[in-house]
Amino acid sequence: MSATPPDPRLVLVLAAVFPGMGHVVIGRAMRGLGFAFFTVIGFWLTAKFAAPDVSFVGRHAAGFFVWALSIPDAYRAARMDFERARVGR
Template identity: 40%
Template sequence: MSESTPETRAPMHPYLVLLIAALAPGSGHWAVGNVQRGVMFAWFMFILGWITWRITGPEVSPIGKLSGGLIIYAVSVLDAYRIARFRWTRFHAGRGTGA
């Protein structure tokens, strides 16, 4: 029986993962198959967003109040892209052009 392993299927294109990751927290990690990491990033994004909302003063803009969560969100997008790029490069380097 022939099973399809992650090494035999082409991974998702990194730019597509980048687009998916920008849509919702943790979705980029879900797209590359690392759901637990995506949930962790989403959890910390919400927690740090809530903390910065609570400790900032009333004169701070809403973007500033959510800055802790937004930083984690930006890091999660870049992390999902990095993982996808690594897998994409490794997969296509292994295929080679033949000699």
């Protein structure tokens, strides 16, 4: 782990733009890559099995769901690391 963890707001933005990237930035690469992998699998599976008349979001709902779960998880982990470093533990 680096001496100064990244700003949790930066991690939040990265996690919101790229699935799993927030975790990678804070040093939890395997967790981030897992989220990215399951986001892609979720996009693919729901696109494959959704009805043709479903909206774009509906056709990719599982991927969006996994992505949405990863955003607060990355932010919370970054916030905890940032506070630990600030307090000096």
